[in-house]
Amino acid sequence: MGEVTARWMLATQMMITVVLMVVVPHMAIKEQILKCTGNDPLHIPHEWYQAGELLIAGIASHIHYMFPNIVFDKHPSEEAIPFPFVLTKFYQHVLALVFAINEVNENLKILSNVTLGFHIYDSYSDARMTYRTTLDLLFKSHQIVPNYKCGFHKNLIGVIGGLSADTSACMAHVFGLYKIPQFSYGSFETAASDESRFPSFYRMVPNEALQYQGIVQLLQRFGWKWVGLITTDDEAGERFFRTMEPMLSQNGICSEFTERLKANWQFFDLFEIINVTLSHLPIFMETKATVVVIYGESTTILWLASVILITTVFPVTHHEYSGTISEGKVWITTAQIDFILHVLQKPVNMQMFHGAISFTIHSQQPPGFQEFLQGINPSGAKADGFITDVWDQAFGCHIPNSDSTRDNSESCTGQETLQSLTSPFFEMSMTGHSYSIYNAVYAVAHALYRNYISPFNRKAMAGSIRLAPQHMEPWQLHSLIQRISFNNGAVEEIMFNERGELAGGFDVTNLITFPNNSYIRVKVGRLDPHASPGEVLTIAEDKIKWQRNLTQVPPLSLCNDKCHPGYSKKKEEGKKFCCYDCAQCPDRMFSNQEGRKYCINCPETHYPNKFQDECIPKIPNFLAFEETLAIISISSGLLLSLITGLVLGIFIRQQDTAIIKANNRSLTYILLISLLLCFLCSFLFIGKPKKVTCFLRQTAFGIVFSVSLSTILAKTVSVVLAFMATKPGSQMRKWVGKRLGYSIVLACSNIQAGICALWLVMSPPFPDVDMTSMTEQIVLLCNEGSILMFYCVLGYMGLLAIISFTVAFLARKLPDSFNEAKFITFSMLVFCSVWVSFVPTYLSTRGKSMVAVEIFSILASSAGLLSCIFFPKCYIIVVRPDLNNRQQLMQRKM
Structure with missing residues (x-):
């Protein structure tokens, strides 16, 4: 079985080599690629090696080449290696690895009997070069010879890299075959950590899904509903769009634009930069979105910086835009992105990024790291193959006696320090990516510690005998790494989850720029993976410094201006x-x-x-006693009551005169008293409705008014019967008399009293409030209880009035001495006119106006009866007493 496995491994290595020879034809290969000895080894210009009993490899990504197209018109040895572009800020990643390994070696509590070494290469952000350096780390230092170790011996125990998802995946394809633990310090690519494909892959960053929740909650926190999305046109960018778009929609947020940028763009072709800039310029010139979410790699920031630079050199005008393109934009960046510039972008003004909000990999500042950076100098770093190009491009000088990649006018003075560089080119504080590298070194160190030092973990390996360092195999660390938990040099606990990811959260930082083009990142919040889904983000709004050109803070980012109140x-x-x-x-x-x-x-x-x-x-609405309308009603009611009482007094005083005797004195008294009570009933409708007043309002008025109408009907019938009885042989004489009138009054009044009694028993009126009929007032009213009974009372009074009007109208031409039917006719005409107009008016009014209408109808109809029936008689009694005798009345004609 062992021989079969060895053959399979050898075949796999040969296949990788063949593939690399096909896809890497452009490398500056001096001679044949498959020679282990006998020729000069293939030279890779950037590496840093430090010997140790166990070796930790590193593949950084801070140098970029624009590789030429190979046309095979000349020998490969004649192909010149192009000028490298160094992202000097990422040089800190290399230094963080060196610092961490030195710190572990100095700490006798971790590995007192084992020395760690390192071998660091650069991926050049190119897949083919990543494969090239990966195989070199495994086998010969500078030559690819599968399954042979030519030259010095390397006991590789773990690998740290890469920064991007592509670099990490390329490394995992090779290192996964040998089950060498690989720690990616910047990649969030989930496919690379799939246990079924790459079981030896670990990510020193938290789960990316946490960022998505944080972005949504950040947008919700500030009410940003109209945003732009920028990412790369690769698989990771497409996954970002597929994930974010539904989450934004579910939370009421829309994307105004979704811009896809070319992935792994090297930014070295000026014409390409101009063309790409112009193609993407509308996102700055024609969009309303104040907030733009950027997902991808740090090269996205390089692209934005190029946009600024190109539009500065070639000004662009637009009819809807004036000023610089950065005005009014709030950039939200994900943890993969760092704010960097390269040497060609030194004129770029970083003020455009002021106020940016970034989700960053959580970091601390290990003690002694800044002092370590301050001591970095070319004179003390002979083995550092990166520092020459870093110093060349960072300070614009060449190091004496070094293989500089270009001729500079000046030699470095030796006084140059990394501390003098501005933030886009180098930071003295440890960045999130550097902290991930730092933690990866400690993860390997503590796994080794568990194997070599701790007596409780000696049996964690496959065998029962503890292996010597030189015999330690990388695959033996996996069982320890997967369940490891330790404190790093910054005294922070580090552990992995079951998916091989760092079990932690993200920091939320705010970018604050300065006039010298430097910046600092201030922590303003945190993404906590252990919080409830709706509370993942915590942020201190008062610490945020916003873009200086904003007219409102926090700014708005909406498709439309907010609708005003109302x-x-x-x-x-x-x-x-x-x-x-x-x-x-x-x-x-x-x-x-x-x-x-x-x-x-x-x-x-x-x-x-x-x-x-x-x-x-709302204001309570009822007819209060102090209101003008109530005062007028009360005054009118009292005046009419006084007049009615005066008329009654006159009639009592003159009860023996001919005109009073001729019109049935008893019925006249009953009518006057009922009219007096009608006027007084109007007072029940004034004031705040109460239980007693509501109970009596309609019923008292209905009964009293029915008595009045019954009396009028009785008087009219009595007049008619009296004339009919005077005819010879008339049978009506037996009906003439007071008993008939009393009977009519009593019978008709009892019917109304019965209706009211039934009303009060079944559904009596009660105090109520009407909230809806009037917009600005609460109507305090008496709810009639039963509308049907209310209209039955009114209808019955209307029936009595119609009958009285009809009888009086038919008897209106009888002689005046025995006849008051003419006056009753007029009074009934007034009465019917008032109450016919009352119904529609009552139904069309609300609140106190409705009550006033009913009071007016009561007073007007009662006054009509009083004036039409009694004023002519009072005129004869008071003004013309000479006519108030039997002889005069007998002589008068209608």
């Missing part, structure tokens, strides 16, 4: 749901905040003001 959103057809018109709130509704989606109803006790942006308490 308005609500109205969907615009054919546009995204975040775009809307503003519509005035409907009647009786309000909105008291900007940007309300819907108007809402005021509480029943309130109503919206004129601008419909707040609710005002």
Whole structure:
């Protein structure tokens, strides 16, 4: 079985070699690639080696080449290696690895009997070069010879790299075959950590899904509903769009644009930069989104910087835009992105990124790291193959006696320090990616510690005998790494989850720039993976410094301006749901905040003001005694009552005169008393409704008014019968007399009393409030209980009035001495006119006006009866007493 496995491994290595020879034809290969000895080894210019009993390899990504197209018109040895472009800020990744290994070696509590060494290469952000350096780390230092170790011996125990998802995946393809633990310090690519494909892959970063939740909660926190999305046109960028778009929609957020940038763009072709810049320029010139979310690698920032640089050199004008393109933009960046520049972008003004909010890999500052960086100098780093190009491009000078990649006018003075560089080119504080590298070294060291030092873990290996360092195999560390938990040099606990990811969260930082083009990142929040889903993000808004050109902080990022209070959103057809018109709130509704989606109803006790942006308490509405209308009603009622009493007094005083005797004195007294009570009934309708007044209002008025109408009917019938009885042989004489009149009054009044009694028993009136009929007032009223019974009472009075009017109208031409039918006819005409107009007026009014209408109808109809029936008689009694005798009355004709 062992021989078969060895053959399979050898065949696999040969296949990789063949593939690399096909895909890497452009490398500066001096002679044949498959020679182990006998020729000069293939030279890779950038590496840093330090010997040790166990070796930790590193593949950084801070040098870029623009490789030429190979056309095979000359020997490969004649192909010149192009000038390297160094992202000097990423040089810290290399230094963090060196610092961590030196710190572990100096700490006798971790590995007192084992010395760690390192061998660091660069991936050049190119897949083919990544394969090349990966195989070199495994086998010969500078030559690819599968399954042979030519030259010095390397006991490789772990690998740290790479920065991007592509680099990490390329490394995993090779290192996974040998089950060498690989720690990616910047990649969030989930496919590379798939245990079924790469079981030896570990990520020194938290799960990327946490970032997605953080982005959504950040946008919600500041009410940003209209945003732009920028990412790379690769698989990772497409996954970002597929994940984010549904999450944004579910939380009421829309993307105005989704811009895809070329992945792994090297930024070295000026014409390509100009063309790409112009193609993407509309996202700056024509979009409303204030907030732009950037996902991808740090090269995205290089692209944005190139946009600034190109538009500075070639000014662009637009009819909707003036000023610099950075005005008003708030950049939100993900943890993969760092704010960097390369040597060609030194003129770029970093002020455009002021106020940016970034999700960053959590980091601490290990003691002694800044002092270590301050001591970095070419004179003390002979083995460092990176420092020459870093110093060349960072300081614009060449190091004497070094193989510089270009001729500079000046030699370095030796006084140059990394501390003098501005933040886009180097940071003295440890960045998130460097902290991941630092933790990866400690993870390997503590796994070794568990194997060599701790007596409780000696049996964790496959055999029972503890192996010597030189016999330690990388695959033996996996069982320890997967369950490891330790404190690093910054005294922070580090552990992995079951997916091989760092079990931690993200920091939220705010970028603050300075006039010298430097910046600092201030921690303003945290993404906590252990928090509930809706509370993943915590942020201190008061610590955030916003873009200086913003007119409002926090800024708005909406498709439309917010609808003012008193308005609500109205969907615009054919546009995204975040775009809307503003519509005035409907009647009786309000909105008291900007940007309300819907108007809402005021509480029943309130109503919206004129601008419909707040609710005002409703005023109670009832006919109070102190109101003008009530005072007029009371005065009118008292005056008419006084007049009625005066008339009654005159009639009692003159009861023996001919005109009073001729019109049935008893019925006249009953009518006057009932009219007096009618006027007094109007007082029940004034004041705040109470249980007693509501109980008596309609019933008392209905009964008293029915007595009045019954009396009028009795008087009319008595007149008619009296004339009929005077005819010779008439049978009507037996009906003439007071008993008939009393019977009519009693019978007709009892019917109304019965209706009212039934009303009070079944559904009596009661005090109530009407919240809806009047917008600005609460109507205090007497609920009639049963509307049917209310209209039965009115209907019965109407029936009595019609009968009285009909009988009086037919008897209107009888002689005046025995006849008051003519006056009753007029009084019934007035009565019917008042109450016929009362019904529609009553139904069309609300509140105190409705009560006033009923009071007016009561007073007007009663006054009509009083004036039409009794004023002519009072005129004869008071003004013309000479006519008040039997002889005069007998002589008068109608």
